Amino acid sequence: MDNAGLFDQETLPGESVTFTPTRAAGLARLEKFLSRTAQHYERNRNYDFGPERRSNISVLSPWIRHRLITEEDVLKLTLARHSPSSAEKFIQEVFWRGYFKGWLEQHPSVWINYKRDLTQKLDDLAGNSFANADYLTAIEGRTGIDCFDTWAHELIETGYLHNHTRMWFASIWVFTLGLPWQLGADFFMQHLLDGDPASNTLSWRWVSGLHTKGKSYLARPSNIAKFTDGRFDPVGQLSPTAVPLIEDFDHPSLPIPASDALPDAPFVLLVTPEDCQAPALWADKATNVLALPTPKQDRQSDRVHAFKTKALQDSVAGWDATLLTSDWIMQIIETARAANTHHIVTAYVPIGPDADQLNTANTAFAEAGMQLHRVRRPYDTLTWPQANKGFFKVKKQIPKILHGLGLAC
Structure with missing residues (x-):
């Protein structure tokens, strides 16, 4: 769609976004975004007016990334306010993250x-x-x-x-x-x-x-x-061509690892910044809640590390959780032993640094007689298998996925 002349018809207000790493802040941002018409997003979403004018996009990704609010939260509240047809473009954007997650799980x-x-x-x-x-x-x-x-x-x-x-x-x-x-x-x-x-x-x-x-x-x-609404015009400064890069390796497609079932026995819940809503699912069933901060990685900004840490703290507030320290593997094992259980439950951690960290720890868990249960959310179970080609296949399956989540449209 050609949006030329759009701004003669519509004036977009100034609006900066403060990224407070709490569920409440994420839900407040979602509510503010959904209070506008769906057409407002569809017409304007590709424009970058700068950090002081963000009313045209949701800017929800930092909260969704750590699942302070989940994709299912966003879809449910969106469909409560807008019809599936009017919100179609935004709903598709929500599923892009699931597409990328599922594709990488199948191409580790x-x-x-x-x-x-x-x-x-x-x-x-x-x-x-x-x-x-x-x-x-x-x-x-x-x-x-x-x-x-x-x-x-x-x-x-x-x-x-x-x-x-x-x-x-x-x-x-x-x-x-x-x-x-x-x-x-x-x-x-x-x-x-x-x-x-x-x-x-x-x-x-x-x-x-x-x-x-x-x-x-x-x-x-x-x-x-x-x-950019004329903010930038880099004529003569950019390469006129983009010759695709090549690599001498074909990445094989592998089955998505199976999700573990929640054990029918006492367990310790391990919460990571990958899914800050895990306590809402299982904390009331756990003997103990343990929060595992992501160590500050090389070159990682203080801002990013602080956001992850505070998001995790917000996720376990009110659950009498223990914040793990550098000797976290032994802390988990000793906590499970004290609770007379050998079961450790965590929300499934997709491929990335946190999964690498857990994979390394799992060897120590097994040697100590502990079993790590990685339980996947229904949204991921329904979405990821569709992500074995391009996004179009996922897009075609969105109505079916919504139906499977009880969000039939």
């Missing part, structure tokens, strides 16, 4: 290779002063490309970028600046409050021409000028 080698390649790219920077200078120029917003530099600063200062802007930024990073996509993906993960291993990794691969082989994304000055 993508994550393994990304971690390996990122380590190599960082080592290359350490040994090449010229490459390191180019990298620092980009992440410090000193390239001379006004839009790119502004977005680099906005990312660092706010922890957020509009989705359309993320695509432009990644395209400029790869095809204009000639920097490795892995370093760009890592830069996003350092600073995005909604940084998600699946969505982020696969989006950078898609822009680069690796996710959909041979199909890359080119950031065009005219597109940037239009969808």
Whole structure:
């Protein structure tokens, strides 16, 4: 749809968003977004008016990312306010995260290779002063490309970028600046409050021409000028072509790991920042509630680490939970033994650093006679298997998935 002339008809109010890592704040933002017409979102969602004018998009991703509010929360409340047809575009956007999650679960080698390649790219920077200078120029917003530099600063200062802007930024990073996509993906993960291993990794691969082989994304000055409402117009500054990257490896498709059942016996509940609503599902059945903070990762911003930590604390408030420390594996084992149980339950943790951490710990759990139950939510169970090709297959199944969740439309 051509939106030229839209702003003669509609004035979008100024609206910044404060990312408070609590469920209450997430629900308040959702309510504010849903109070507008669905057409308001559909007409304006691709425009980035800057961090002070966010009324055209939901900006819910930091809360959904950590499941302070869940996809099912968003879908249920959306369909209570809007018809499925009028909210169709927004509902589809909600399912993109599930698509990326499901696709990566079925192609785990993508994550393994990304971690390996990122380590190599960082080592290359350490040994090449010229490459390191180019990298620092980009992440410090000193390239001379006004839009790119502004977005680099906005990312660092706010922890957020509009989705359309993320695509432009990644395209400029790869095809204009000639920097490795892995370093760009890592830069996003350092600073995005909604940084998600699946969505982020696969989006950078898609822009680069690796996710959909041979199909890359080119950031065009005219597109940037239009969808930033004239704030930027980088004519003559961007690469006119985006030759897709290639890799000499085909990532095999594997079955999604099975979800464990909730044990029919006493258990300890382990809560991670991957699913901050797990206590609402199972805390009243658990002997103990343990909260596992994500250790601050290399290069991770203080803002991102604080958001994850406070989100986890909010999730277990009122449940008499224990916040685990650096010796968390033994703490879990000793807590389970004191409760006379060998069952540990956690909400299924998708591929990423937290899953890597749990996979390592599971060896110690097994040696201590403990069993880790990774219980998957119905939303993921219904959505992920559809994500074995492109998003179109997931989109076609949305009515069926909503029906399976009791949200028939």
